[in-house]
Amino acid sequence: xxxxxxxxxxxxxxxxxxxxxxxxxxxxxxxxxxxxxxxxxxxxxxxxxxxxxxxxxxxxxxxxxxxxxxxxxxxxxxxxxxxxxxxxxxxxxxxxxxxxxxxxxxxxxxxxxxxxxxxxxxxxxxxxxxxxxxxxxxxxxxxxxxxxxxxxxxxxxxxxxxxxxxxxxxxxxxxxxxxxxxxxxxxxxxxxxxxxxxxxxxxxxxxxxxxxxxxxxxxxxxxxxxxxxxxxxxxxxxxxxxxxxxxxxxxxxxxx
Numbered sequence: 001x002x003x004x005x006x007x008x009x010x011x012x013x014x015x016x017x018x019x020x021x022x023x024x025x026x027x028x029x030x031x032x033x034x035x036x037x038x039x040x041x042x043x044x045x046x047x048x049x050x051x052x053x054x055x056x057x058x059x060x061x062x063x064x065x066x067x068x069x070x071x072x073x074x075x076x077x078x079x080x081x082x083x084x085x086x087x088x089x090x091x092x093x094x095x096x097x098x099x100x101x102x103x104x105x106x107x108x109x110x111x112x113x114x115x116x117x118x119x120x121x122x123x124x125x126x127x128x129x130x131x132x133x134x135x136x137x138x139x140x141x142x143x144x145x146x147x148x149x150x151x152x153x154x155x156x157x158x159x160x161x162x163x164x165x166x167x168x169x170x171x172x173x174x175x176x177x178x179x180x181x182x183x184x185x186x187x188x189x190x191x192x193x194x195x196x197x198x199x200x201x202x203x204x205x206x207x208x209x210x211x212x213x214x215x216x217x218x219x220x221x222x223x224x225x226x227x228x229x230x231x232x233x234x235x236x237x238x239x240x241x242x243x244x245x246x247x248x249x250x251x252x253x254x255x256x
Contacts, residue, residue, distance in 0.1 A: 007251060041096075
């Protein structure tokens with residue numbers, strides 16, 4: 001097989017969580033450009049439908065579904081609908097995430113649970129629902145969207161750091177557990193990305209603090225387009241001997 005053909009996703013079906021905006025949307029569109037049909041899930045149907053239409057504009061099929069990743073009943077129902085629509089699920093991208101910017105002593109148990117349930121338990125529930133589908137098919141790809149925060153401590157985001165660290169370990173454990181089924185499990189761990197959710201949850205902040213940029217050897221945040229190619233690699237046959245990896249995209253921060 002020619003090298004570039006190993007990157008094609010023709011005849012593949014992908015499920016992307018948190019796909020209505022920012023990185024999730026860009027991942028969904030990139031998968032479509034590589035040839036995959038895409039199921040997009042999230043909380044805002046209007047955002048999902050808009051992104052789904054962009055997938056269709058690229059010549060691929062799309063299905064937009066509202067789904068709360070913390071609710072296993074909703075996750076199972078969505079997986080059934082996707083399989084009924086497309087017949088299979090080859091790629092799962094666990095992208096849905098949230099965070100809380102508070103010191104531990106100001107963080108309520110409810111806020112902690114919201115972050116951990118979304119970022120870690122949500123990925124577990126999606127894997128639990130999709131895993132049997134991939135096993136029946138004889139293989140698949142799981143790509144977890146982690147963070148540099150999963151391997152580096154940072155004040156004020158303890159729940160986020162803990163959830164992403166747990167996601168990294170879930171990635172490693174599932175890679176070992178599912179290797180006999182030809183299901184490859186990897187994680188992409190970005191540092192700061194230039195999106196409207198870079199800081200303070202859903203509140204847009206126009207500029208990234210200078211002290212945060214000073215920590216990055218490249219002196220700038222990542223653009224969305226600089227993160228999605230690694231997702232495509234893990235989704236494709238190009239990564240057929242790669243599993244159990246957590247790859248940082250952080251502009252050189254961890255090299256310091």
